[in-house]
Amino acid sequence: MLARPLLDFLTNPGHFVQQADGARWTAFLQLARQHGLTARCYYMLQSQGLMSQVPEQIRLHGLSAARYSKKQQHSLFYELQQLEAVFGRADFPCVLLKGAAYRALALPMSYGRLFADIDLLVPKAQLRSARDKLFFAGFAELPLSDYDRAYYLTWSHQNPPLQHYQRGTVIDLHHHIYPPASAKHIDIQVLLEHATPLPGSAFLVPTLAHLFLHAAVHLFYQEETHRLLKDIIDLQDLLNEVQQQQQLEFIWQQAQQMQVQSALVDACQVLLTLFDNQAARQLLTQHSVVRRQRLGASLVLAMLTGTGMTAWAARQLWFLRGHSLKMRWHILLYHAVAKPANGLRQLWRSKLKPR
Amino acid sequence: MTDFALNTAPFSVLVTSRSPALRAALTELYPLSLLSKVDANTIYDFSLDVRRRWAGWGRPFHVSSGQQHFRMTDKAQLVPVFEWGLNWCIASYQHQYLAIHAAVLEHGGKALILPAPPGSGKSTLCAVLMQQGWRLLSDEMCLIDLSSGLIWPYVRPVSLKNQSIALIKQWYPDARVRQITRGTTKGTVGYLLPSDLSWQAYQQPAQPAWVVFPQYQPEQTELMLTPLPKADAFMHLAYNSFNYNVLADEGFTALSALVQRCATYRLEYADINQVIRELNALC
Amino acid sequence: MATLANALTVSQSYPQWLQQQSDTALLQTRFNDGSSVAFSLLTHETSIAGPAVVESVQTEAKPT
Structure with a gap:
């Protein structure tokens, strides 16, 4: 991966700031924008007291990005406020996930963290009810083909994305954190049970341990790579929070209950190797799994730090691995047969349409 | 490479x-x-x-x-x-400056802002004023410093489209229009080189003084320069901004300060010579 | 011209923000020609302020 200067910055900002010449900073700026991490880096520099050592030009670009992220923060808060009445009257819990949860809690990792949509989780039995409530609050599904819509509803863990007709905000309404139709069976009951209400709000947030486990599942049980660096840095910051709030034992126990230990171990192995993360070391040592590096962890490390062929090969393997985890053979078959068949049908229909 | x-x-x-x-x-x-x-x-x-x-x-x-x-x-x-x-x-x-889609020129240390949608004749007007001795700060992007309120130049070649290329060459035979490209998504595009004065001061900011919303009206016989209520000018500027929304309260405060210190007009014109006379008379 | 008491800070959590919000949190500018604009800190909408809003303006922007 060509993101080395950015990875170097994230691993040790202090060292990077001391060593960087113009060329390194130029590459850093470019990569930080590409990965949506400019504002995040700005706040890292600020919290670590490094800003005075940073060239003015870099500080100003960081500030630019910070302004953008602040606008996003406001949009999120305003949107949640608009939804308070909707979920305040509901007789089921609505849990904020991912970026929305980090931001609502004002975790330091959320400073400058960009997000594209608002992720909400409701119990599966109430998905339809939640969707209807959101509809009356102005949120409708984006146009989708029948096939894609059926796919979302049958196989995935969320409703098709919902967009507000005026404000343009997009909500991803989940009933699970992972496709229930996949080979992995993840139990999210404990996540729901431990979720705590935000004071003065109708929304709940998962514990830090569950937020971490969700992020780890999100990264290690799928095939995408374009947000790799952002996902890794999220995990790093989250695990440090988990440790600070003394939830390390809890997280191990919860991972077992949810049957996601492998994602936790993968994440810890990557964080230990890249950042020498002490919480990761503690977890791995206590549960004596430190020796053998798991495939998921090895692939992520190869994609992040490997060069040329190694990184390329790792990406191919990662893709295969992610797909096989997410989909069982009969879903793959459905995809392979139904989607082209549907395409043919639509082509046929369009040919028959009167001109 | x-x-x-x-x-x-x-x-x-x-x-x-x-x-x-x-x-x-x-x-x-x-x-x-x-x-x-x-x-x-x-x-x-x-x-x-x-x-x-x-x-x-x-x-x-x-x-x-x-x-x-x-x-x-x-x-x-x-x-x-x-x-x-x-x-x-x-x-x-960039959200370091409040950026408005507008041409900016300077005369006597004071800046004239010409915000306008495509087709209003903004680029042609900008080119003409530069040829008349105004200093070009930008033909596209008005960059307002959020703390000082000054406008920073971003000197680049002036992008002229379609008929305005011929018009500028006709009015100013010594105007240097280069790299004329036909068949782009915006039609024929050519670039008028900034004046020497503009390049010499390419890092020198200017104090905003006038906001003029131009509108080319071919049927108009007499030029109309009408004072525009400042609140209206504010709304139009915000609407023409690339990042007013992102800057939120900071954008509001900076734009308020700018509109407060500027005279604001709507300009309807057909004859470019009338425009030159009228705008020079502002100074 | 403006009161920034309600401006958002990065360390603010959603519950903290929620507590501070009110529908009337406005930034207002009254121009030296008498016209006026307002920015809602809650909705982030900008509008030309009507007479009612203008009357509630505490301090005016200084003409230059």
Whole structure:
């Protein structure tokens, strides 16, 4: 991966700031924008007291990005406020996930963290009810083909994305954190049970341990790579929070209950190797799994730090691995047969349409 | 590789390109002192890749910033696509200034802001005023400093479209219009070189003094310069801004201060000579 | 011209923000020609302020 200067910055900002010449900073700026991490880096520099050592030009670009992220923060808060009445009257819990949860809690990792949509989780039995409530609050599904819509509803863990007709905000309404139709069976009951209400709000947030486990599942049980660096840095910051709030034992126990230990171990192995993360070391040592590096962890490390062929090969393997985890053979078959068949049908229909 | 740097202010750009064509074309548009080899000790604000994928002649060029693709183009349209690509980088990423889609010129230390949608004659008007001795700050982007309220120049060649190229050449036979490209998405595009005065002061800000919303009205016989309520001017400026929404309260405060200190007008005109007289009379 | 008491800070959590919000949190500018604009800190909408809003303006922007 060509993101080395950015990875170097994230691993040790202090060292990077001391060593960087113009060329390194130029590459850093470019990569930080590409990965949506400019504002995040700005706040890292600020919290670590490094800003005075940073060239003015870099500080100003960081500030630019910070302004953008602040606008996003406001949009999120305003949107949640608009939804308070909707979920305040509901007789089921609505849990904020991912970026929305980090931001609502004002975790330091959320400073400058960009997000594209608002992720909400409701119990599966109430998905339809939640969707209807959101509809009356102005949120409708984006146009989708029948096939894609059926796919979302049958196989995935969320409703098709919902967009507000005026404000343009997009909500991803989940009933699970992972496709229930996949080979992995993840139990999210404990996540729901431990979720705590935000004071003065109708929304709940998962514990830090569950937020971490969700992020780890999100990264290690799928095939995408374009947000790799952002996902890794999220995990790093989250695990440090988990440790600070003394939830390390809890997280191990919860991972077992949810049957996601492998994602936790993968994440810890990557964080230990890249950042020498002490919480990761503690977890791995206590549960004596430190020796053998798991495939998921090895692939992520190869994609992040490997060069040329190694990184390329790792990406191919990662893709295969992610797909096989997410989909069982009969879903793959459905995809392979139904989607082209549907395409043919639509082509046929369009040919028959009167001109 | 023929990487090079374009050291415009307040933003510089590092260009990665395998073809010497773009650099050669840009030497016609920018002072040679601003085009340089890449210096490892300089931080460049933006990076643009301009290269052919799947190497080979006749393949289109891809203009992109990192993995964010901007546009594909053949060699003939490389210059306009590069210029638009650079504008795109700035419009997407810079929130250091409140940026308004407007031309800015300066006279006697005071800046005239001409915000306007495409088709209002903004670029032509901007070109004419520059030829009349006003200093060009920008034909596209009015950059307002959020703390001082000053306008920072972003001197680049003035982009002229379609009929305005012929008009400018007719009115000012010595005007230097270069790199005329036909058949772009915006029609024929040509670049009028900034005056020497404009380049000499390319890092010198100016105090905003007038906001004039131009509208070319071919049937109009008498020019109309009508004072515009400041609240209306504010709303139009906000609407024409690239990042007013992003800047939220900071944007509101900066724009309020700017409108407060400026005289604000609507300008309806047909005859360019009347415009020159009227705007010169403002000073 | 403006009161920034309600401006958002990065360390603010959603519950903290929620507590501070009110529908009337406005930034207002009254121009030296008498016209006026307002920015809602809650909705982030900008509008030309009507007479009612203008009357509630506490301090005016200084003409230059």
